[in-house]
Structure formats: C-alpha cells, structure tokens
Amino acid sequence: MKEVEPATIQSIEERLRRFVSERGWQRFQTPKNLAMALAAECGELLEQFQWLGPEESRDLGADKQRAVAAEMADVFIYLLRLADELGLDLLQEAWDKMAANEAKYPAQSFQDKAPKA
Numbered sequence: 001m002k003e004v005e006p007a008t009i010q011s012i013e014e015r016l017r018r019f020v021s022e023r024g025w026q027r028f029q030t031p032k033n034l035a036m037a038l039a040a041e042c043g044e045l046l047e048q049f050q051w052l053g054p055e056e057s058r059d060l061g062a063d064k065q066r067a068v069a070a071e072m073a074d075v076f077i078y079l080l081r082l083a084d085e086l087g088l089d090l091l092q093e094a095w096d097k098m099a100a101n102e103a104k105y106p107a108q109s110f111q112d113k114a115p116k117a
Contacts, residue, residue: 009080009090009091012077012080013080013084016077016080016081016084017084020081029081029085030085031082031085031086034078034081034082034085035082037078038075038078038079038082041071041074041075041078042075044071044074045068045071045072045074045075048064048067048068048071049068
C-alpha cells in the first residue's frame, strides 16, 4: 500500500499547478477569472446553508456535511490558486491580518459587550 504524505499548503499548490499545466488551462487561470470562480464557489457554499436555522447550520447531517466540505474545498482550491498566481503567501497574509485585527479590536475592549446567548 502506498503511503500518503500529509497535505501542506505547498504540496497542494504544487499539485494544483501540475493539474492546471497537464490540462493546458494556464491561459484561463488569470487572477480575474480565479476571483470570479472563487465568488461562484462561495455562492455554492452559501447555498448549502440557505433556509437553515442557526442550530441546523451547526448540526449538519452526514450528507449535508459532505456537501459543505466539498464546497469548502472548492473555495480553498480557488483561493490557493489565486494567491499562487499573485505570488502571495496565503498563510503569512492570514497571520498578518490576524495581527492587524488583534491590534484593531483588542479583547479587553470587548469584554462583557457581546450579547449573551
């Protein structure tokens, strides 16, 4: 049995590059097209939650969970492709954005201000 390596952002990006290259799709993989495809996939993810109540959206059945996971994977793939095409390190960008959010919204400023569930 072939041993499977754990996925990393780098290994997924490399596999996606290979996938695109093997199919000759590079000319279609422009930042504009990838951003549009990403928006479409976000819509498909959103559709999975349409008409669900708050508790239903947290407690998905097995079939719905698989459908949501598939749509999330599509969103992730297009987001990675877009970052790769733009030469961005998505992990570093997320890390930097979190640091900016922590500075902008310090936890102590929001203590006891959130509505109680």
